[in-house]
Amino acid sequence: MKKPITMPGAEPFFYSGGEVGCLLVHGFTASPQEMHGLGKHLANEGMTVLGVRLAGHGTQVSDMVRTHWQDWLADVEDGYHLLRGVSRRIYLVGLSMGGLLALVLATCLPVEGLVIMATPHHLPDDFRLRILRLIALFQPYRPKGQPQWFDLQEYPQRVAYSADPTMAYRQLGRLMEEADRCLPQISVPALLVYSRNDPSVPTSEGHQEKIFTKLGSEIKETLWVEQSGHILTEDQERHRVRMAVADFIQRMSGQVS
Secondary structure, three states, X not given: OOOOOOOOOOOOEEEOOOXXXXXXXXXXXXXOHHHHHHHHHHHHOOOEEEEEOOOOOOOOHHHHHHOOHHXXXXXXXXXXXXXXXXXXXXXXXXXXXXXXXXXXXXXXXXXXXXXXXXXXOOOOOXXXXXXXXXXXXXXXXXXXXXXXXXXXXXXXXXXXXXXXXXXHHHHHHHHHHHHHHHHHHOOOOEEEEEEOOOOOOOHHHOHHHHHHHHOOOOOEEEXXXXXXXXXXXXXXXXXXXXXXXXXXXXXXXXXXX
């Protein structure tokens, strides 16, 4: 059996810095590339940064079919322990599904805080989700279609699968259920970043409101942006998002930019 080959640009990354460590987690069918710009910004602010690659991601889309949400969680936990060896205080930073993984791990690992961006609370109310196994027989992979980005010049740099594995939605749904159960148990400071024009996590479905309300943290903040789609870290308002994440971590850790 051939070993998986990582897509160019999908490699995990590490930047050595100070005692504050940031563990960056990418989203569903994506790769560490979508977190790399944010990681560089945090490193320039003096933080130690590790961007992990989740199992089944950044290789070939068929690899995702064999993975479960617990595999993705284990990858982030491994990254945590690696980062723990060089950092005293760790913040979890996740985009989309990466935010769900951060929420779950915030209840079982000693972290200083977390940042979740464009993180969904639930899957859409779609009857097809109840017959995924049947649909997968005829359509094992679902093409993503045209990109819904504000900055289309940045889109070609994206390293991600061009299709979603149908059966992987079941694992995504189970991860959402686990994250929802964890929300009241979270007590660390949290920053939620969302776009009002995110086609994947639409404002009308109340994802941010549900997570914010259930979150047990005493310190919880929200940043809304307007000129970005789902990939907040790389779309038009990426610089604003990166600065907001760095500012939050610096404030919570008592550091000055």
